Amino acid sequence: xxEHPNEVVTKALVRFxxxxxxxxxxALITLDNGFDHKKPxxxxxxxxASLDAAITAATEADxxxxxxxxxxxxxxxxxxxxxIPYLTDREQAVELGNLGHRVxxxxxxxxxxxxxxxxxxxxxGGLEVALHCHYxxxxxxxxxxxxxxxxxxxxxxxxxxxxxxxxxxxxGAAQVILQNPLTQKVLKPRQAVELGVADxxxxxxxxxxxxLAWAAGVIGGEVIVQRPEVDKDMWDGVLFFAKQxxxxxxxxxxxxxxxxxxxxxLAKDATFEDGTAAETEALADLIMGHESRAxxxxxxxxxxxxxxxxGVPDSSLARKVTKVGIVGAGLMASQLALLFARRLQxxxxxxxxxxxxxxxxVGYVHDQIDRTVAKGRMDEGTAAKLRGLVSGSVDKSVFAxxxxxxxxxxxxxDLKKQIWAELEKIVSPxxxxxxxxxxxxxxxxxxELDHPERVVGFHFFNPVAVLPxxxxxxxxxxxxxxxxxxxxxxxxLRKSSVLVSDAPAFVVNRLLTRFTSEVFKAVDAxxxxxxxxxALDPLGLxxxxxxxxxxxxxxxxxxVGETLHRAFPDRFGDSPNLKKIVDAGLPLMVDDEINxxxxxxxxGGPAPLSSEEVRENALAALAEEIRIMLDEGVVAxxxxxxxxMILGAGWPFHLGGVTPxxxxxGVAERVTGRRFLPPGVGSLPA
Numbered sequence: 001x002x003e004h005p006n007e008v009v010t011k012a013l014v015r016f017x018x019x020x021x022x023x024x025x026x027a028l029i030t031l032d033n034g035f036d037h038k039k040p041x042x043x044x045x046x047x048x049a050s051l052d053a054a055i056t057a058a059t060e061a062d063x064x065x066x067x068x069x070x071x072x073x074x075x076x077x078x079x080x081x082x083x084i085p086y087l088t089d090r091e092q093a094v095e096l097g098n099l100g101h102r103v104x105x106x107x108x109x110x111x112x113x114x115x116x117x118x119x120x121x122x123x124x125g126g127l128e129v130a131l132h133c134h135y136x137x138x139x140x141x142x143x144x145x146x147x148x149x150x151x152x153x154x155x156x157x158x159x160x161x162x163x164x165x166x167x168x169x170x171x172g173a174a175q176v177i178l179q180n181p182l183t184q185k186v187l188k189p190r191q192a193v194e195l196g197v198a199d200x201x202x203x204x205x206x207x208x209x210x211x212l213a214w215a216a217g218v219i220g221g222e223v224i225v226q227r228p229e230v231d232k233d234m235w236d237g238v239l240f241f242a243k244q245x246x247x248x249x250x251x252x253x254x255x256x257x258x259x260x261x262x263x264x265x266l267a268k269d270a271t272f273e274d275g276t277a278a279e280t281e282a283l284a285d286l287i288m289g290h291e292s293r294a295x296x297x298x299x300x301x302x303x304x305x306x307x308x309x310x311g312v313p314d315s316s317l318a319r320k321v322t323k324v325g326i327v328g329a330g331l332m333a334s335q336l337a338l339l340f341a342r343r344l345q346x347x348x349x350x351x352x353x354x355x356x357x358x359x360x361x362v363g364y365v366h367d368q369i370d371r372t373v374a375k376g377r378m379d380e381g382t383a384a385k386l387r388g389l390v391s392g393s394v395d396k397s398v399f400a401x402x403x404x405x406x407x408x409x410x411x412x413x414d415l416k417k418q419i420w421a422e423l424e425k426i427v428s429p430x431x432x433x434x435x436x437x438x439x440x441x442x443x444x445x446x447x448e449l450d451h452p453e454r455v456v457g458f459h460f461f462n463p464v465a466v467l468p469x470x471x472x473x474x475x476x477x478x479x480x481x482x483x484x485x486x487x488x489x490x491x492x493l494r495k496s497s498v499l500v501s502d503a504p505a506f507v508v509n510r511l512l513t514r515f516t517s518e519v520f521k522a523v524d525a526x527x528x529x530x531x532x533x534x535a536l537d538p539l540g541l542x543x544x545x546x547x548x549x550x551x552x553x554x555x556x557x558x559x560v561g562e563t564l565h566r567a568f569p570d571r572f573g574d575s576p577n578l579k580k581i582v583d584a585g586l587p588l589m590v591d592d593e594i595n596x597x598x599x600x601x602x603x604g605g606p607a608p609l610s611s612e613e614v615r616e617n618a619l620a621a622l623a624e625e626i627r628i629m630l631d632e633g634v635v636a637x638x639x640x641x642x643x644x645m646i647l648g649a650g651w652p653f654h655l656g657g658v659t660p661x662x663x664x665x666g667v668a669e670r671v672t673g674r675r676f677l678p679p680g681v682g683s684l685p686a
Contacts, residue, residue: 002045002095004083008033009046010076012054016063019216026212027058027066037073043125044080045099051129052103059112065215066110068133069117069208070126075142078124081152081296084287093287097280100125100158105276108132108159113219117211118142118198123186124149127197128160131167135218135225137211138193141204144186145197150256151181153295153654157283161263162275168196169230170238170264177260178242182249199225235268253540254654255291290664290683294656297682301643301657306468306496309487310636313480318488319430324348325402327419329361329392332436333408335464338365341389343493349399350392358392365390399426404489406434406458411559416445424449432485434458438556439505439563442475453479456486459506460495461648469648470495475502496647503634504567505560507641508648510634511625511658512548513560513572518621519545520575522614526605529594535614539661542650550588558582571625577602623662623671630676638676656682 010033016025029051031041043051058066070076079100087093107114107129116130118138122145130136138145147156147164155161156177165173172195180186192198202210217223239261246257259282266275286292324340326333329352341348350361369386372378391398399405405427407419420433427433433455435445446452457473470490474483483499490497500506505513522532533546549557558579564572581588586598609617626641635641642657655661660682662668663675 002083002087002092002099004044004046004080004086007044007046007080007083008035008039008042009050010041010043011047012051014054014057016061017212019064019212021213021216021220022064024062024064026215027061027063028212029054029058029066029068030071031068031076032071037071037120040074040077040121041070041126042077042080043100043129044083045096047080048099048103052106055103055106055110059106059110063112065113065115065219066107067115067117067212067215068107068129069119069211070122071120073120073141073143075116075118075120075122076126076129077121078126078128078149079158081299084292084296087287090284090288093284094280096287097157097283100128101276101280104129104132104158108134108163108272110134113215115211115215115218117208118145119204119207121145123147124156124160125158128156128158128163131163131197132159135215136198137200137202137207137214138189138198139204139207140189140201141207142189142192145189145192146180146186147177148181148186150178150254150260151184151295151653152299153254153256153289153292154286155256155260155263155279155282157279159272159276159279161260161279162267162270162272164197165235165264165267166230167227170235170268172196173264173267174238174242177264178246178257182254182257196227199227232268236265239265249542250540251537253538254652255289256286256295256654259286288684291654293680293684294660294664294682295653297656297660298642298646298653301639302496302646305639305643306498306647309497309499310640311499312487312497313484315484315488317481317484319403319432319481319485321403321432321485321489322346323402323404325399325405325427326350327396327405327407327423328352328409329357330408331364332460332462332464334361334364335462336406336408336436336460337361337390338368338386339464339493341365341386344489345385346389348390349402350390351394351396351398352392353394355394358394362390362392396422396426399423399431400428402427402431404432404434404485406436408436411437411440413440413444416440417448420445420449420455424451430454432456432482434486436460438509439560441504442473442502443477446475446477452477454482456482457500457502457506458486458490461508467648468494468496469508469644470497471500471506471508471644471648472497473500473502473506496643498635498640498644500640500644501632501634503629503632504564507629507635507644509560510564510629511622511641511645512552512649513557513564514621514625515618516545516549516557517561517564517571517573517575518618519614520578521573522609522617523577523602524573524575524605526608527614528608529599529602531608531611532614533594535611536618537611538615539655540652542652546588546594547592554578554582554588571621619662619665619667620671622658623667626659626662626676627668627672642682 013030114133116133116136121143147160193201329350337348352358369383373383442457446455459471461467533544565574638659645651659676664683
């Protein structure tokens with residue numbers, strides 16, 4: 001028997017409505033868990049039982065049609081994944097799969113026409129129940145539509161893998177089931193209609209009324225729903241290409257993606273009953289696997305812990321920010337200016353050494369705004385307001401009335417100290433001084449100021465608009481009001497902020513540098529770049545090591561490495577080969593391949609390693625560094641390390657972050673003598 005003692009039951013509430021043009025009333029089933037949109041509808045055992053009873057009540061009344069809709073802003077976001085930890089054996093997982101299939105199939109097999117009025121977000125099992133209905137409308141205000149299960153270590157397990165490809169074809173289904181989850185994308189309402197997932201789009205203001213009238217038109221024959229015939233001739237070719245892409249990106253390391261691909265292939269010729277039976281078996285296998293538990297752990301970090309950062313002073317201490325100053329007008333500074341203006345809606349002013357640089361920085365911001373307008377993502381009125389908020393000057397006196405000033409200049413401690421010494425004489429005593437340093441000491445930067453308590457680290461990741469992590473660094477003398485203000489600003493910027501103590505390179509850069517230090521130690525020993533580059537493939541990381549170094553920039557990586565080598569020379573190497581690459585100015589990659597000139601430059605070495613040895617050494621180094629960081633109190637708990645690596649370095653959900661993987665693989669105990677997390681956290685119970 002399936003049990004979920006903490007389920008917030010989504011009730012299916014039936015009412016009968018009269019629709020003009022129909023002799024009989026229509027049955028409208030509304031999904032509602034009793035909370036507002038911040039706690040979305042979901043299906044646990046109780047919710048499925050309620051829907052089952054509602055379908056029975058609706059059917060017995062013999063209505064003109066049965067329609068399913070949701071509470072305001074939310075249709076249904078799928079299975080209640082908080083119940084998965086309560087599934088302790090495979091039979092329970094099979095039972096859950098069969099329960100969803102049985103209830104949803106009643107809508108598909110109904111002799112009475114069934115409709116889904118998708119009034120809001122519809123994800124996972126929410127979209128699957130809609131796919132079981134004979135017809136679908138969607139509101140233009142629905143925030144997100146999709147089948148994201150693969151991203152959390154599962155598959156669409158309640159009919160989605162079989163219904164969707166036979167509705168919209170293999171290419172569209174592969175996009176929704178595989179490509180979108182793995183790139184963290186969802187469908188917008190218009191895209192859903194264009195793909196054929198929904199039949200009709202209506203605006204939110206009168207969505208229900210128009211959906212009911214449209215349904216009446218379908219019943220009466222005035223509205224004809226036409227769906228193109230699915231092309232099965234290209235089915236196999238599409239999935240072959242999808243598999244090639246998956247293998248190139250994930251190297252077979254994500255079981256949920258492999259299972260989803262198999263189910264899409266099965267959907268071509270299998271009966272619906274056989275296909276859904278295979279779905280149930282696949283779902284049960286994945287639920288009882290480590291990867292799904294790891295993915296759910298990662299999902300919980302991103303959805304919950306990221307929104308309630310640990311160790312933050314009371315928000316009532318935060319100061320109001322009415323103007324932002326940015327020191328520098330380069331690419332990073334310009335990206336920050338755009339972000340602050342868009343999110344805070346306050347004046348933002350950049351400064352730099354000369355007018356040419358200032359103009360270039362402000363011009364970048366205006367250009368990005370213009371591009372957003374051209375893509376239809378911003379109206380001209382909003383664009384004009386944003387352009388007016390961003391300005392530039394060569395005179396730092398423009399910061400006199402700024403409440404929050406952030407510097408984004410070259411990583412040189414003396415330069416940054418000089419900047420703050422100048423600014424302290426200009427800004428108000430309450431102004432927060434933030435540094436976007438990626439590795440330097442915030443404490444040292446503020447040491448000679450009259451008010452070091454107002455200096456805080458505010459470390460963004462590039463590209464600023466995309467990566468959600470913000471490392472907020474507390475210097476030794478940073479006070480609570482400054483820290484509270486920093487976290488309040490981070491929240492307004494819609495970033496996930498993590499509190500970090502003032503340690504060299506903080507979290508993400510420190511761990512990535514330890515990792516790349518180990519990689520280049522292998523190169524220095526004579527290991528070919530090609531061998532090093534594939535060493536981590538079994539983990540399914542988002543980028544191979546050489547591509548990651550190319551993205552960061554060899555010079556930046558070498559600079560951070562130097563900082564850490566000075567701090568911890570016994571653990572962070574100073575690679576002569578990386579220095580050669582930086583000095584030569586060579587790109588590491590050319591046309592997505594390792595630059596052969598780089599290979600010639602670093603050739604040789606006395607003791608080359610195998611890929612397996614490189615991988616073992618890199619993972620051991622990560623385990624050692626994480627243990628040291630936790631012992632030093634760089635962050636509060638291992639969960640903060642994992643959150644930083646997921647949001648700042650793209651560490652995959654299927655691994656659950658760094659620490660659960662190091663625990664499961666035994667590396668943590670072998671290297672440090674103990675696990676990072678209790679048994680069952682981020683993995684199956686022991």
